[in-house]
Amino acid sequence: MAGSGNAHLRPDALLSARDLVVEFPAAGGRTVYAISGVSLDLAEGETLGLVGESGCGKSTTGRAILQLPRPTSGTVQLAGQELTELDEDDIRKVRPRLQMIYQDPISSLNPRRRVRDIVAEPLFIALENVSRRTAMAVWQDRIGELLQNLLRRAAVPLRIVGRLASVAFVLWILSETVEERAAEGWLGWTQVPAAIIGFPTLALLLLAGAIALMLGLTWVLLAVMLPFGLMSRQFGEVSSAVGLAGVVVTTGASAFMLWRTWSSFGGWAKWLNSGGLILLTAVLAVWLLLSIAKPERAGASGVATTLSAMVVLQVFYVAGLDGGIKLAVLVASAVVDALLFRWVLRRYRANRDAEREQAEPRVREVLEYVGINPDDAMDRRPWEFSGGQAQRLSIARALVSVPQVIICDEPVSSLDVSVQAQILNLLEDLKNLMGLTLVFIAHDLAVVKNVSDRVAVMYLGKLCEVSEPDAMFDEPAHPYTELLLAAIPQPDPEAELGSGRIGGELPSPMDPPSGCRFRTRCPHAAQRCIDEEPEMREIAPGRFVACHTPLVGDSAPVRVEMASAPRGES
Amino acid sequence: MPDLSGSDERPLLDVAELRTTFHTPVGPLVAVDGVEWSLRRGARLGVVGESGSGKSVMSRSIMRLLPKSRVTSTGNVSFDGIDMMSLGRRELLEMWGPQLAMVFQDPLGSLNPVMKIGKQVGEGLRVHRDLSARAARSAALGLLEEVGIPEPHRRIDEYPHQLSGGMRQRIVIAIALACSPRLLIADEPTTALDVTVQAQILDLIEAQRAERNMSLVLITHDLGIVAGRTDEIIVMYAGRIVERAPTSTLFSDMRMPYTEALFRSIPKVTDDSHARLEIIGGQPPQMTDLPLGCKFAPRCKYAQDLCFAEEPALIEVPKAAPARSSISGSADDGEPDPAAGVHLYRCFYPVGTPEAAEAFERNIASGRVSEAGVVIRTDD
Incomplete structure (x- = not known):
């Protein structure tokens, strides 16, 4: 099995994926061949069931269709539009039409957000945000991204530098007498009392910076390490902003300390003291004001970045002041910061409330579609729901943007049988009501048969068989399909057990077998299966199989000879 | 090797009046409520129920694997004459492994x-x-x-x-x-696995069980798994046994409406594609706030006023035609055990009786239940 070829594709499909190939780099310069040339299509209003064992690439296929990640090669067309060539922003515009439902309903919903925001999210992310994003916000995001990338690589060296700097600073403080420092006259330690006030202040700042750095790095690491699907946009923004702030504060402070320790301030210090600092502050203030003027979601990280940059400047500013004024300025700037943060927060909340109001009718509508009472549920959080209800919420979230195609990745695998039946019926109802087109990925053949109009069986990154479910289940054409069917537990004590059991495990996708990929476990494998990869071909109307020796079909001599001979031998 | 004579009349494991209570901030949660069953040597018991029905807590209570604080377990668990409930930590350590062993889901x-x-x-x-x-x-x-x-x-x-x-x-x-071990408790051993691997693992457990003459308790939410691989099945709901019967009897002659509903909600490969699945309406009960009467009544298509007022007892099906002989693949010795043949259920209107059909008609007429048998109006 496991063949190539596109004989099963139809010209009038709504979604059509051709020759999808997804490869991931693995350790030691090896490659994981996750999908190797899978072609699928979906007619409008059709449900395509995608079945196979874990590791056969069915989920990867679903994600490749969504461009998550983009396939290594191959094409995906949604209503004639080629998706593989779109850039990030354009893909985002397509996503409302192409939604996804995940296996684990609880972990695919952000536990800290309310149901109303979770369900409304696609409306704002995908439909409007692209156009609402200001050039400034885009630019800020890009800088943020760049910094984040940089910091990701530089996190450890930065931390070491920061530690070294603080040690150097403390040594410096201890090694020089107060008089000497006073004689320098730069940091406002012209007077002993000022030095006493000044030292704890700076030490505190350093401590705060160090704490912020630790927190920040944790956040950045979390943000980087968490699987993308699990991380909401807000979470990502807040984490990157806090992380950035922490890192900026500490590196700033550390850089300052180093600089302060080793130089006796020439041009830069003078420039900063004589208005340069004010100029920089002014530039930042303008940036801040511009971004606050439009505090939409996309700008949130920008605002936070700017605010944190401002705090860094304040550190320089305050540190550069003389004596008693320093404390006053410090207090004053803290007050200003607090007010600014409050203002930004308020604008953000006002904006969020406006969005909530705007989205509410639509959110109510979809919640009712999926059988959840909106009055009860809107303000609760996902963990307050049972697995089945949470899966209904995921479905509501997928429906809210009126998608053309929904990819359901094992949507009922983690549910109890009774709840599974509810969700399967719900999907069927919604499909009839809204004319949805579904890709239904599952390893349970009985479930797949129940929901599908067409079933595709996958094995190790290749397609085995594509067919109508009833025909396929009555009379499997591919040996792999037959073995899969035999493995289903029947709720019938008289049913035969242990017939045609499939042995062994899936071969490694890093080193797939030659020819037909299923040959290593196939009871009918012959020499031809080792030498030659089978092509997808039609063996009966609407039934396509990639096998040299299909178990069904009128196509003949080849089948009769090939099918019976090896069976007789083995 | 332990005593291999399967003809021993005395059951290997005898569970009586087992009750496990979690003391939660919102009040006591009785996860297992008065469960009683026994298992003879070499026999295979299936325990079926939804999440939260108490099947895993029951197995952990028997194994004495529950934490000590905020949980109390009462009743009798006798393993080959040893009272499990009275054993100390050290004695338990000696039991776990050579006597009882467990396979978990993950x-x-x-x-x-x-x-x-x-x-x-x-x-x-x-x-x-x-x-x-x-x-x-x-x-x-x-x-x-x-x-x-x-x-x-x-x-x-x-x-x-x-x-x-x-x-x-x-x-x-x-x-x-x-x-x-003489008893293996497998708690959802294949739920995290693929169908093909599931079949392999279940075959493996069965082969090893037969070879070692172990007793097996197979806990699952999937009736399909226990169908061909157990001698007797216990169906649990809200911490109680709601039906207990030899496997073939359970499938051919189920009495409890919950068992019937569970069975019908399974998609079957033999059904046509797009066949409507029969669902169990509503939600499993809140374990800290259980309904007064039959715990399944709010979701039951046969439920009448009586069911909401009074909890039915676990009673035995009158033995008109004992189905003992038809048990397929039971323990190798084939020695009949009178205790294993009992068919118990907990319902006033058991499935398949004229009373149940009548009750169903009445519920449709009153609008409580849809034609398809789904509860649409809950009267609480």
């Missing part, structure tokens, strides 16, 4: 990620049989081979993360089997 969570497989498999043997490291290793090698691990010589020095899910579950089974 194989990765049951294995120590920083310990080599061989060591984990041999650990029980070193403790219970005083084997040397070398002897334990060679025994582990044999066990790995028995549970169908390919290349055991290589795998024995690997860590759990290097194996696939199915292989890991085989390792967990090897650990459970290491000291030849």
Whole structure:
């Protein structure tokens, strides 16, 4: 099995994926061949069931269709539009039409957000945000991204530098007498009392910076390490902003300390003291004001970045002041910061409330579609729901943007049988009501048969068989399909057990077998299966199989000879 | 080797009046409420129920694996004459392994990620049989081979993360089997696995059970899994046994409406594509706030006023035609056990009786239940 070829594709499909190939780099310069040339299509209003064992690439296929990640090669067309060539922003515009439902309903919903925001999210992310994003916000995001990338690589060296700097600073403080420092006259330690006030202040700042750095790095690491699907946009923004702030504060402070320790301030210090600092502050203030003027979601990280940059400047500013004024300025700037943060927060909340109001009718509508009472549920959080209800919420979230195609990745695998039946019926109802087109990925053949109009069986990154479910289940054409069917537990004590059991495990996708990929476990494998990869071909109307020796079909001599001979031998 | 004579009349495990209560901030939660059953040597018991029905808590109560604080377990659990409930920690350690062993749902969570497989498999043997490291290793090698691990010589020095899910579950089974337990409790052993691997694992458990004449308790939410692989089935709901019957009797002559509903909600390969699934309306009950009468009544298509007012007792089906003889694949000895043939249920309007049909008609007429048998109006 496991063949190539596109004989099963139809010209009038709504979604059509051709020759999808997804490869991931693995350790030691090896490659994981996750999908190797899978072609699928979906007619409008059709449900395509995608079945196979874990590791056969069915989920990867679903994600490749969504461009998550983009396939290594191959094409995906949604209503004639080629998706593989779109850039990030354009893909985002397509996503409302192409939604996804995940296996684990609880972990695919952000536990800290309310149901109303979770369900409304696609409306704002995908439909409007692209156009609402200001050039400034885009630019800020890009800088943020760049910094984040940089910091990701530089996190450890930065931390070491920061530690070294603080040690150097403390040594410096201890090694020089107060008089000497006073004689320098730069940091406002012209007077002993000022030095006493000044030292704890700076030490505190350093401590705060160090704490912020630790927190920040944790956040950045979390943000980087968490699987993308699990991380909401807000979470990502807040984490990157806090992380950035922490890192900026500490590196700033550390850089300052180093600089302060080793130089006796020439041009830069003078420039900063004589208005340069004010100029920089002014530039930042303008940036801040511009971004606050439009505090939409996309700008949130920008605002936070700017605010944190401002705090860094304040550190320089305050540190550069003389004596008693320093404390006053410090207090004053803290007050200003607090007010600014409050203002930004308020604008953000006002904006969020406006969005909530705007989205509410639509959110109510979809919640009712999926059988959840909106009055009860809107303000609760996902963990307050049972697995089945949470899966209904995921479905509501997928429906809210009126998608053309929904990819359901094992949507009922983690549910109890009774709840599974509810969700399967719900999907069927919604499909009839809204004319949805579904890709239904599952390893349970009985479930797949129940929901599908067409079933595709996958094995190790290749397609085995594509067919109508009833025909396929009555009379499997591919040996792999037959073995899969035999493995289903029947709720019938008289049913035969242990017939045609499939042995062994899936071969490694890093080193797939030659020819037909299923040959290593196939009871009918012959020499031809080792030498030659089978092509997808039609063996009966609407039934396509990639096998040299299909178990069904009128196509003949080849089948009769090939099918019976090896069976007789083995 | 333990006593292999399956004809022993005395049951291996006898559970009576088992009641486990969690003391939660919102009040006591009785997760297992007065459960009673027994299991003879070499027999296979299936325990079926939805999440939260108390099946896992029951198995942990029997094994005495529950935490000490905020949980109380009362009742009698007698394992081969030993009162499990009175055993201390040290005595329990001696029971776990050579007497009772357990296989859990999540194989990765049951294995120590920083310990080599061989060591984990041999650990029980070193403790219970005083084997040397070398002897334990060679025994582990044999066990790995028995549970169908390919290349055991290589795998024995690997860590759990290097194996696939199915292989890991085989390792967990090897650990459970290491000291030849007399009772194996498998708690959803295949729920995290694929169908093909599931079939392999269930076959493996069955083969090992038959070979070692072990008793088996197979806990699952899938009636399909227990259908061909158990002698008797217990159906649990809200911490209670709602039906108990020999496997073939249960499937051919189910009495409890919950069992029927559970059975009908399973998509079957033999059904046509797009066949409407029969669902159980509503939600499982809040365990801290159980309904007064029959716990399943709010979701039951037959429920009448009586069901909401009074909880039915677990009663026996009048034995018109005992179906004992038709049990397929029971223990090798085939010695009949009178206790295993009982068919108990907990319902005033049992499925298949004229009263139930009448009750269903009445519910449709009153608008409580749809034509398809789904509760649409809850009267609480």
